[in-house]
Amino acid sequence: MSTQDPNEYRPSAIEEKWQAIWAERGTNTFTDEELRGAENPFYNLMMFPYPSAEGLHVGNIYAFTGADIFGRYQRLQGKTVFEPIGFDAFGIHSENFALKMGTHPMELIPRNIANFTRQLKRVGLMYDWNHTVDTTDPRYYRWTQWVFLQLYRAGRAEKREAPVNWCPSCHTVLANEQVIAGACERCGSMVEQRILSQWFFKITDYAKRLLENLSWIDWSETTKKAQENWIGRSDGAEVHFPLARRKVADDRHESAQVHAQKPVIPVFTTRPDTIFGATFMVLAPEHPLVDTLTAPGQKAAVEEYRRGVAAMDLVSRKIDKEKTGVFTGGYAVNPATGEDIPVWIADYVLMEYGTGAIMAVPGHDERDFEFATKFGLPIPRVIAASLDDADAPLIAAEAGDGVLVHSGQFTGLPWAEGKQAITKWLSERGLGEARVNYRLHDWCISRQRYWGPPIPIIYCEKCGTVPVPEEQLPVVLPFVADYKPDESGISPLARVEEWYRVACPTCGGEARRETDVSDTFLDSAWYFLRYPSANDQAAPFDPQITAKWLPVNSYIGGEEHAVLHLLYSRFITMVLHDLGHLAFEEPYLRFRKHGLIIKEGSKMSKSRGNVVVPDDYIAQWGADAFRTYLMFLGPYQEGGDFRDQGLVGPFGFLKRLWDTVLPVEELGTEAPGAELERKLHATIRKVGEDVAGLSYNTAVAAMMEYLNAVREGGRGANRSEIEPLVVLVAPFAPHLAEELWSRLGHAHGIFEGANWPQYDPARTTQDTVEFVVQVNGRVRARLPMPRGIPQGEAQAAALADDNVKRFVDGAAVRKVVFVPDRLINLVVG
RNA sequence: GCGAAAGUGGCGGAACUGGUAGACGCGCGGGACUUAGGAUCCCGUGGGUACGCCCGUGGGGGUUCGAGUCCCCCCUUUCGCACCA
Incomplete structure (x- = not known):
């Protein structure tokens, strides 16, 4: 019972150890030079989170882990994988929460980001922490404003009147989702319409192209269908x-x-x-x-x-x-x-x-x-x-x-x-x-709120609408202590006179800033362009780096963003392409949606009190087991049911793998037996194919099955049987894999090189197959037969079987259906 | 209403082009080791059974030598969109 036994599986200890080593070695991070010179680049993107005060939701971890596994698998295949993360921290969500808590968002958000960062690191995701993005950072939203200006110059942004929902009691503009049965979701007053002058992006001009490109982009079919219906x-x-x-x-x-x-x-x-x-x-x-x-x-x-x-x-x-x-x-x-x-x-x-x-x-x-x-x-x-x-x-x-x-x-x-x-x-x-x-409407990007990037426009009495010159960006969002909306119906920024009164950039006369901020969806419509160039202060995205890394190779995210975020980012990419800023017009080569997880059969929600707090599970079972379980509980692209009991299965699997490898000195040195070797090759093939197709649950099942075979009857493993499994499990349980890999005597990390095992297709199949004999379509015998047996021999062997004889009962065989290596069906009578 | 997906053991879920239904895991049962175990390991586990088999993939028909898989009708659930002309 010594807790100091080096061969005891203690997840927290090895996970913290390897997280520190990865950080120290820069295993997952790149310098800008490395990004420029990378070979086999693979841009592995996932949807960045909104950093809520509650912390990382298990749904976030589910989404990220599935994407991370895909990235780690690519890496083990020898690709240079860039896997960034960031924070979508502007927006009405943050603002409302800050209002409720009485804390200013400028104080709240950095705190939430710090907490999210801590949690994300604990999960063992392969992020490049040198290239993160925070949409509320002026160094980021400076370029969000730049994107607005490009659209404005191209005539794709225009100001016109449009109705908004207005709550007369809260004195605020509401989004459609905040109106419940005609009433304000917060105070219950009846909502009215107000007509305000607002900025629109003319996405309808692109409706045809956005629709037509759906025919060739490699996306989840359901997501494409949702966009098709939305464009209508x-x-x-x-x-x-x-x-x-x-x-x-x-x-x-x-x-x-x-x-x-x-x-x-x-x-x-x-x-x-x-x-x-x-x-x-x-x-x-x-x-x-x-x-x-x-x-x-x-x-x-x-x-x-x-x-x-x-x-x-x-x-x-x-x-x-x-x-x-x-x-x-x-x-x-x-x-x-x-x-x-x-x-x-x-x-x-x-x-x-x-x-x-x-x-x-x-x-x-x-x-x-x-x-x-x-x-x-x-x-x-x-x-x-x-x-x-x-x-x-x-x-x-x-x-x-x-x-x-x-x-x-x-x-x-x-x-x-x-x-x-x-x-x-x-x-x-x-x-x-x-x-x-x-059916698609133009995209209204004006928000009469505080917590967003100010729209970079100045209104001058003489010159009219004047865009802020690019060299004057960013238009910094000022600190406003009382950012609560009031009954004027215009942004809180309209109360900050010293901010909105400016000299006209054209004539120098008295002018006034646009006081609305832009929609959060604009922040996220171009963030993937920024990641590789996150440290570039001179441009939104470096042309050389962008040419090397974009478009995105793999994007994995939730179906809830099928129509808004995914459509807007396609639109922005197309406009920037048409303006000559980008060589491609579709941002994501491949998009796959992931499913949603529920808890014990019902939706997770605070009111139900069934929200899974990831930290507790990770503390008890480790990030590796948590990751593996999340991927095991159901088909990734469809979601699944999180059950507390279920975690012990994958945990036990990892522990048994650990116990099988350690101590290394006791591993056998013989070649695997023929049957086990066949199974090893079949497992390498299956896990590779399943991971590539995001069928993680069956990949884990195949690894469990193989480990059970290795340990059958309590036998000890040979090194050649078990070492490949350490690599197969690495995308799921990276810390455990690193530790075992290092104990197996490898000087370099498991992810530093194309370590994914090869399989021999010829050795994935058995010499003997279990052959099914049917009489009139019903199974009457299962006989071992040599692979490749011809029909005549199989039929003779079948007819020699006692049980088959009983059912044939001397009758004439009218027809024989023969499926090579699988089945023979004798039709009699 | 329109669109999409899905109904499989006690539970989560497997099953490629029609070809051994229930992989893997949970739970449950048995055994081993133990002073003990709710730890660990091994084995078993759809239901019925006169132990030959029979019945079983939401319900009802059909095609086929053979259907969870294909076709028709119906029921249920989930998720989008929804007075879109």
Whole structure:
């Protein structure tokens, strides 16, 4: 029971020992010179964390360990692996937490980062601590501001008005996620809309490219699908509905005329084939033509409706609810039928999608059907299963396919052809054209908050909007003791006069800084470019280093960032590429999502009290066992269930491996037996393939199986049998592997060289196979047979088996199915 | 509603192109060593059984010599998106 026994497995001791050695030798860190000259570079990226006050979550460790294993495996294959980490520490999350705690974020964040760093180091991740990034450091956000300026210069950033959620009680702007059922998540007051002037990045200009590149980038399919849906391509037509000459409701008898010079209402539709059924139009309440269209008698009602909509928060407006709306009193002309149709406004039409106006086809659109039913508008049928059904009554919207009916010269055309033909017809008459529309919106990057990088813009009375000259960056976020938002609805920076009052960079006159800060997603949209050049004070990223290391070889992260972070960083990369700053336009060659872990069958959360605190487990079992268990508990790309009991399995495995190798002097020197050697080669192959494909759980299982075989019946191991296993386990349990490797007499560290064992494919298979004999598809015998046995011999051997004989029972064999080296199936009777 | 994925022992989970269902681990049972063990090691472990076999991968059909795997219908769960025209 001596605790000083050098052959006892004491994880904490060896883990701390090797962490110190790695730091001292610089095993995982690079100088900038080394980065420039690296051979076989492999950039292994994982999503940097937001350094919360609670410390590292087990979910973070799960994500990082899986990525780290991949990096360590690449390294054991001889690659030079750059594996950086950083801190995504700006944003509303940090700010709200700081407000709650009453501690200033400038004080809180460095503390959290220090704690995270300590925890990350304890896990044994292969990070280059010489190349870290902290988004709140002016040396970093100086270049975030530089990125903004590049977009501004390229005309990809523009300022325009947009609504935001506003909590009248907290005096603050809320993100959509902070609005719960129309109320502020913090105080419960009803949220309102405010219209503010904000900065947008025109990501919609890139919608087509962002969508098309998805066809060739090597990403998790589900992630690509999420982006595809988010970008949301719709093929249809833009159609122009001229305003009717008469605008008043009771002026019904005047015939409609189509005059090209008249103002028109453009609409986007995916179903131009149903245009003959458009019996009314609906505009978003904010639509600019509403005032023109509104008849005097309807003015009061329209105004009231618009006020009601404006008071609503941005989230509840979009939830499906009973249709509401108001008639404007105005009419437009259906360009297909030539008839006047009434124009309504309703909040189910959104200004931000399409043109902010729709042609309503109640017969063939559910929402329009509901609206028409409620307000007594006509619901004609223009699509039917066949011409015979042209007058079948519509009891619900029929959004499916069919043939056109009651559609003038297009009647009888199948739906898809009608779509083409009508679009062509409208376009020949100058009333519309084919159009592709995207669901994707421009990226609003303005935040009326404190904790972010100030947007580098100056407003001058004479010169207008002036970008801060690049040499004047960074625009440093000032220390503001009271950074709480107030009722003005503008950033707390707008209260710091000595900060925002500046001389105009162009004319030197009085000017004012932009007081909004930028979105956290901008910080993370380019961080991977910064890592290799993290120490470069002269440029955001060094051209030579960037050419060598980018794009990223492997990126592993959570699916929750499938659409925002991953899309924004692709967009920023494309813009920087187009501006000549980067040679590539896609940032991540390969992206794989990891799954989420739950605890004992349910989601981990503070309210459930089932949050796994990693430090406790690591203290008890060691980082190696913790890492190995996390990778073992389920398929990495799908996630799994963390059970306290489960940890003892992988711990026991590591301990048995340790006990098998030590003491080294007692290891046998013989060659492995034939069967064990076969298993060794098969295991090397399986673990290599599984790790490369992120199937970590089965890789660990294969190693356990092999160790069990080595130790079967309590036998001791030969060195040649066990030494390769030390290398296979190294990505999972790097400390233990280093220690055993060194005790096995190697002068250099296990990760300093291409130490991954080779296998001989010829030796992965057995000479004897267990051959399955079926009769009529049911297993009746399992017979050992030599590999490569021909069908005739196998059949003879099968028929000689007593049990097989019983089932064949003298009957004629009608058919024989033979699968070489696996199975023979005798069909009788 | 739309989109995606998944339902396998007491539990977490394996199973490549259809070809021995349940690898590996937990738990449980037995044994060894021990004064003792909840430590360690070894062995066993889907259910039933007249010990020949039979039944078993959410439910119901189908294709096939053979289906967890393929096809059709249904049920359940999880995760995205959601009045997107």
